[in-house]
Amino acid sequence: MQSGIRLERQGSIATVILNSPDKLNAMSRAMWRELKQAFEILQADADVRCVLVRGAGSHFCAGGDIAEYPDFRFDEALLQTFHEDDVWGALSAMLACDVPVVARISGVCMGAGVEIASACDLRLAADDAKFGAPIARLGFPMAPREAALVSAAVGEMTARAMLLAAEVFPAAHMAAQGFLTHVLPMHELDAACESLLQRVAGLAPQAARLNKQTLRALRSGAPVSNAYSYAPSAEHREGIDAFIAKRKPLF
Template sequence: MPAKIRLEQCDGVVHVTLCNPKRFNAMSRAMWRDLKVVFERIQGMASVRCVLVTGAGAHFCAGGDISEYASFRFQETSLREFHEVEVWGALGAMLACDVPMVAQIEGNCMGAGVEIASCCDIRLAAQSARFGAPIARLGFPMAPREAALVARETGLATARQMLLEASVFSATDMLQRGFLSGVVADADVSAVAQATVGRICELAPQAARLNKQTLRALVPEPPSSLLATAYDYADSAEQREGISAFLEKRPPMF
């Protein structure tokens, strides 16, 4: 099955599924572009009352598809395009969507998975789900807009541990830290997510959209001075070593 974003609509609910099962639903560049198109489309669907975001199979999203990284990450222009146009294009489309969004999180929720979940309004996780952004092991930082999003939703202390220690947290940890709305037994997460979607669909849809617009207006943007030099590290030895080590299945030597 090719990596893709699957969209299904039924009775006022859109189900968006991250599909790349061979890589635990890691996001390819094509998937980021598709995700943007999907949420721009959803924004224009007047009849939609709720969006449910899930991963195919046993995982939500294990991060980015690292097998693609060597083809674009070592050149500043292509690296900037990836983060500012492709990744932030998709995340920005999610954030700009006025329809309430519920994330059903199972298995790995790493890096890109945390970013996508951070765009959702209500996050429900299976007990066995795991969360983190261990990209320090790959030798590169999180892009500024993405880091601002993750820090806002997970909390600064959690974001620091994810990025500086490559810490991985349990679902219970993330519930206690305020990132998750609920944690349930693995076997029950789908039913609980569906029930949450059902409650949202019973409420006034225009009020929900207006509430999302109000909450969105309260979010600050990262300073432009930070974005200007954000990708100067593209050709760094650390990034080359981190990605090479991952692809060669060996520990990096920083």
């Protein structure tokens, strides 16, 4: 099977699969570009209500595809293009997605894997998953915008330990730092993800998109415009009417 990013759909739920299992789903340059394309497609699809991001096989993502690094890492301009266009292009497309994004994390979640997980809204992990960014062992730092994203998600002290001491943390630590929504035994992970996806997909899709937009604006310090323009919407009326009538809303 050819490696890359696979995009699958089942009803209103989409799944984005990091698909390079022979390399523990390490991200190649092509995969970063494909990840951006996948999220641009999802952002434009009004029928999608929730997205799951996972790795193929038993691991989430081992980091970047180091075999490619000699092709561009030793030239400053090429290196900048890689981080600012390929990597940040994909991560910013994930962050710009107005649909709730759930990460299913098992096995290793290193470097690029932590960055991708940090761009998700909710994160479920197996209790034996491992997290880190030991790139100091490879002789380079994390790019600035990637470091800001990871630090905001995992907490500054954990980010410093990952980057400055090459520490690798278990899922329990990451949950204690607020990075993980739930930690479960591996045999319960898929069922928990499916339950969460169905719950999110069954909620008001307009409200989810507006919440994503509000949270994004608040993080950037931008004003929240048209915050109450949803007032006359059919979805808003349906939610209130259903509650008053003591019935399940139909969104």
